Amino acid sequence: MNQPDNLLDPRHYDGVRRPPLEAETLPAWCYTSKEWFDLEVKHIFRKSWILIGATSRVPNPGDFITLTHTGSPVIVIRGRDNVIRAFANTCRHRGAILLEESQGTCKAAIKCPYHAWVYNFNGALQGAPDMEESKGFDRANYGLVPIRLETWGPFMFINFDNNAPGLKKWAGEMYNEILPYDPENLVCTRRAEFDVQCNWKLYVENFCDVGHVKTVHKDSLKKLADSYDKPVETEYVKAEGFSFFVTHAGTRTLLDGVEKKKGFDRIPTLTGRTTHGSYYPILMPLGCIGYCVDSAWALEFYPLGPDRIKLVVNSCFHKDALKCPDFEEVAKDYYYRMDIAVPEDNWINELSQRGLSSPHATPGRIGKLETAIPYLNNWWLDQVLGPASQPSTKGARVRAAL
Ligand code: FES
């Protein structure tokens, strides 16, 4: 299907706007076009909360990580006051990258490698050599550019938009659903990175596609899915996102599903339904998180273009589990589950990308096990097209009907 001249004409997306079981999938160009991707960067990634890993990545004052999200280099650093802050990783003198390493610890301050301007962990400019004759130069005006950072449970999120709603409002009714998992005491013990040749949306859609487990994961996760006590429940709530809840015995984060045999003890604070199930919040536009009886995991996405992502899989455990003398040995089985299942998803998402790159790819239809995908598609479309351009076919209306 050829890309039209005017990507923003809402009529191209009428099929996506229908009720889920009447809806079409997004046109192929939404997954392949650089022009569409650039619109997503502007309207989605510069305005939404983006998961960037766990707070345990920066446990002590001065600890930092760096990342680049859709072209924007960022420093995340824990201050002496224990507050984690994010800044643009660009010097206020002549723009150099300040911290090159992907993680580390700043002993006293952040020092630019170019002319040694020095910033404290709060971003304030403390030292600027050879600037004493520069007229009207006031260090107070040249602190690092702050980027919003908030946490939800064990995970950090950034938002490049100073006017976006806060993360608590964004997560809405999902915000407190994670509390039984004692989220403040979950620690990320492994980040596994993958380079995947697919559009970021395909990966999120796949995460929300209940039906693919019996095919793509037929040799791995299928037996876990076969043992669900009832169908996966999709919960549309007041939030920029929605959630799945799966009722089951045992754990979903070990391949054999048997927790006591060789897994960790349950998270000690579980109550109600969380004692016999798993909770999966999807925080738009791309936060895919799983809270399970004995661990949590999350996907971090770094879109590198329309057809490529860096994917990071976070594995998290309760601090009590970390005290087990054989923690590393037991955790290997949890990592193994991810190392088997994630490449299966990588493979199928890359196949989807290759198929959608065909000039003959046309919009498809949504089946009963993938009715969350229209929610995703409509939310993403709403951001890119904007409410003014599609007054009568708002995705919000479709989402409200779900
Ligand atoms: S560019 Fe950073 S000190 Fe000059």
Ligand SMILES: [Fe+2]
């Ligand atoms: Fe999968």
